[in-house]
Amino acid sequence: MTKTAWVFPGQGSQSQGMGIDLLDVPSTQKKFAQAEDILGWSVIEICQNNAEKLSHTLYTQPCLYVVESILADILREKEKPNLVAGHSLGEYVALYVAGVLEWSVGLRLVKRRAELMESSVGGTMVALMNFDRELLEKVIAETPDAVVANDNSPAQVVISGTPTAVEAVISRVKAKRAKPLNVSGAFHSPLMAAAATEFQDILESVEFHQAFVPVLSNVEPVSTVDAAVLKKRLIQQMTGGVRWREISLALPENGIERVVEVGPGNVLTGLIKRTCCDLILENISGVADLKVLAN
CATH class of the missing domain: 3.40.366.10 (Malonyl-Coenzyme A Acyl Carrier Protein, domain 2)
Incomplete structure (x- = not known):
């Protein structure tokens, strides 16, 4: 079966x-x-x-x-x-x-x-599609107040944290697409x-x-x-x-x-x-x- x-x-x-x-x-x-x-x-x-x-x-x-x-x-x-x-x-x-x-x-x-x-307020979440995973892990490790909230697939993750920290990650990783999520806080x-x-x-x-x-x-x-x-x-x-x-x-x-x-x-x-x-x-x-x- x-x-x-x-x-x-x-x-x-x-x-x-x-x-x-x-x-x-x-x-x-x-x-x-x-x-x-x-x-x-x-x-x-x-x-x-x-x-x-x-x-x-x-x-x-x-x-x-x-x-x-x-x-x-x-x-x-x-x-x-x-x-x-x-x-x-x-x-x-x-x-x-x-x-x-x-x-x-x-x-x-x-x-x-x-x-x-x-x-919960004061945080943000952004989905990243098609990125360099090794670079992302390095940047996350070097960026306080930002984490990978959802590791969804090899080509998609969601970053969560303070707006400043999340923006810093996005600017360095340069994913093919970055999509802000409509949520009230930095979940997970x-x-x-x-x-x-x-x-x-x-x-x-x-x-x-x-x-x-x-x-x-x-x-x-x-x-x-x-x-x-x-x-x-x-x-x-x-x-x-x-x-x-x-x-x-x-x-x-x-x-x-x-x-x-x-x-x-x-x-x-x-x-x-x-x-x-x-x-x-x-x-x-x-x-x-x-x-x-x-x-």
Whole structure:
């Protein structure tokens, strides 16, 4: 049987209208209602009618968590993954699917995480495409207050830090393309330390369960089912980098032959394709994709 990994995208993959088709599936109604009770606002209303709000971290992260987790619940009726991983926010969905976190607990954590990250100011993030990696590593090492926040693929990274430091890196590395990201702060960098400390206190009080399937974490892409290890890694995630390139490389090393991206868009399968060319890649963005899979 083909060994399959499910991967879950993070902030940046959201799109207006995502999740709306899930309303046609009767089993989803309870989850959407439960989410509204926890959040105090409607995921469906934001996804359907308010593109501006959906672009803000405060709403983006809970909406992605709810939509992706519901898609995963439906997909689990048809198949089971052999391994899971998520990009930044997506790691919370992966932990839910692996049985590490109860669904409502995961959503409450995501809600608070989004609030803390939304309130972070004073930093910036810029994506770099097609660059000299050796030079980038040298420049980052020589530039205080700038780090590689997302190592996404051999040809794409995201730099995070103070505006001055990030600009200094860009000016020296001279990537083919540099794209500023529309975020409120320097996510996945030491500049998130204050928010991370507050969030750590919350995470410490949450019960993590041993995973049903191995999880590849952002900050340490070595698969594990150990609850204590997964909690420790999640605590480090807000200030640590997303090592997605290494996660991609770890997939075949873990015997994975097929990868299913569960959530809006195809960002992760695109990144994986640039890193590992021999994997079967599929996308489940909505009900239509689930129907195709069933056939």
